Amino acid sequence: MWKRILLLFFLVALATALLSAQPRGRTIPAQNAAAIPVDASPKLVAFTFDDGPHRGSTDRLLDGLRERGAKGTFFLVGQEIDEARDLVERMRDEGHQIGNHTWSHRRLDELSDDEMTQEIGKTDALLKAIAGERExxxxxxxxxxxxxxxxxxxxxxxxWSVDPRDWESRDTEKVVRAVSDAVRPGSIVLLHDIYPTSVEAALRLMDALSADGYQFVTVEELLQQNGITPRAGVSYRSAGE
Ligand SMILES: [Zn+2]
Structure with a gap:
């Protein structure tokens, strides 16, 4: 008789233990799910394109950026602009940043102060006339x-902080690999949109990197999002330096 009561007691205790353990068991996956890091802050990178505008490759790039909702920064050579004013207007209208890459692509460290000021000033004036008053x-x-x-x-x-030397190889595959190896959040990537191989590389990189959580912004936005207030005469290589 006592053995039966003890057995019953044991069974009740076992059932209670199992039932009370069950909710704890259920919370384990929930806790694990909460512990998976949720990367809320996007990884930002700025692609920059020098030496354009160049009809045939710059417009292809603008199409690709628009398809991807990506923004870029274009450093334009003044003497190339007249042939492609419409592309400069498109850059402005589609939310890209436009920058100055001098009038005739001369090494500024080999010029006098006056020559340097002219190389920069002439392009600045033309950009202001086409794309509006701004910096x-x-x-x-x-x-x-x-x-x-x-x-x-x-x-x-x-x-810049990432330079795949695209002008040298003009090889899409090599450019994609070089940038993929070096890029990190806050990078400023240097490319030249006068080469179809570089345009193709930029778009392929954006497709691969966006799958990895990257977003593509202008240099101005990259600095701003990283709490950096840009100042005249200061050089910026990335959002981290
Ligand atoms: Zn250049």
């Missing part, structure tokens, strides 16, 4: 600027 940031050709010349520039100077 057109400078990318010096080849990245060269004489020490002490920054104060004459009057706008922020944009350099």
């Amino acid at each position: 057109y940031w400078l990318r010096p050709p080849y990245g060269f600027l004489r020490e002490g010349a920054e104060k004459l520039v009057g706008v922020p100077v944009v350099k």
